[in-house]
Amino acid sequence: MNIENAKAQMRKGILEYCILSILAKKDLYTSDIISALKENDLIVVEGTLYPLLTRQKNAGLLNYRWEESTQGPPRKYYSLTVIGKTYLKELDESWAALINSVKSIKNYK
């Protein structure tokens, strides 16, 4: 058992949920999502995010549009679809339930 590995596995499990949560507030472009996740120590390297985003988009949870940028290549702005929103709602509920469960486990006598 490796502590770093265990931590990474934990993060990986909730990463999908976090991406959807970030996008629930407003549409964001990939680098914004990355910096949000990085600031909160949810990802270490950026590359891991791209396959996740593509998968969520292909699953119909996300949508994107192109926006021109003055400084570089055109940017992909992601937004939640209707399916994505209901999906997120369910994850919210299950997250709350999970937190409760962990709490009650910790207080278990």
Place this chain on the structure above:
Amino acid sequence: MKKAIKINLSGIIFHIDDDAYEKLKSYLDTISRHFSNKQESKEIIDDIEARIAELFQERISGESQVITLQIVNEVIDIMGNPEDIADSGEDAEKQGTFHDAYSRSRRLYRDPENSVIGGVCGGLSAYFNVDPVIFRLLFVIFFFAGGASILVYVILWIVLPRAETAAQKLEMRGEKVNVSNLEKKIREEYDNVKENVKQGYSKAKSSVTYRKTERAASDFFDVLGKILLVFVKVILIIIGTGLVIGGIGLLIGLIALPFVGVHVFPFESYNFSLGDVLIPFTDPVSVTLLVISITLLLLIPVAAMLYGLVKLIFNIKTRNRGLAIGALTLWIVSLICIIGIVAFESSHYSNFGRDSFSQELDTGSDTLYIGINERQEDYLDDESILDLDNRWFLLEDADAFYGRISLDIERTEGEEFMLEIEKESKGRSWESAGENASNIDYHFSTTGNTLTLDPYFSVDTDHKWRFPRVEAIVRVPDGKVVVLDRETRDILEGVRNVDHLSDWNMAGKTWIMTEDGLERIAD
């Protein structure tokens, strides 16, 4: 001084150092090759490239206008190593199948890196992990020994795919297809190409003619190979299609076998079905079961071969385990069914029974003429569809089984000619065997001093064939004469005579009974 290259990354032009470019290219290739889904892979790579372009832009402000190896390394650190990226793309379930399907199996490919003509020997040697020279030698030896190896080579050339991608090359060598191995392989490839370019360059300098010859030779083999390939492919497809059509014909024939009469090739004049042939031996239920089982027993391998052939010709790569297991099970069940019925049927032949009867022949003279009923002989001669041991025959209308009788002539102490008819049969028990024997239908007639025997007895199909035999025994008193018609030669069997003539030669002659057996006298 360093060479710089211009690249287009997500629509933006960058100047990048040679070494930095190679590093970046191999990094992106390694990532993209790991994703099984091409569409997905392209999207992910595009996103990653766009991000890298952004990161590059942040780093070439002002003094430095060129992307260096150091910048590439920095960016790769930010993006993460290919293993992590690939890992987050595949979910756990998918990864399992990915490993099962690709990592352990070793597959046969043609090896373009290690080829003289088509890379077949190179691929074989990679597969078996031996020196390619061994295979080349074997092919050459077999070519001179018989020439078949050329055909084998050409077939392998066509059948085996070229190992094109790095993943295929790893598979060819039986190495695990994981990200780090892929990266290693791709790096090797780059080095190889670089080396080749350099070598080609120096060779061109040192010996232009050598390089030209080499190129021409390899071009020649390439073109020749391609022509040959197309040619042989066409021929194989023609042969294969022929086989498929023939196979489908055979298949339809086999399916039809139980239901309708089939023209079986060597017996074109006959028209009978498998059921007709079996019905004299057993009951209709067993016949139906047997016919279905035999049909399946033959049908399944033919269908399987046909299926394989079609797949081979049209290059279909599907694997249907359920179908294969189902077919195999059905085949085994058919086999068991046949064995079971045959074993059960054999119990009908376990006991022996006899039904005999004898009568005095009132000839009114000392001479008895023995002949056969030639009308029956003619009728049976050329219409049998089944011939067991040249003794039992089944006719086309299959209403009865006919059997040849045997005729013996023995001495009697009595005063008169006697005829004894012994019917014998097998059966499940003593009683049923006796009953079977009495159900044998046999006729003869006497007119004056002539005895006319039917050469055949019959058992109709309501009473099954249970090894029926009929023996006619004519008992002759001492001093009396028998005249054997020439046609009796087919039914005489083991008649004792002092002249030691064979049964065949006894027919058509006149005999007198003595104490030691029959003796030939002048006609």
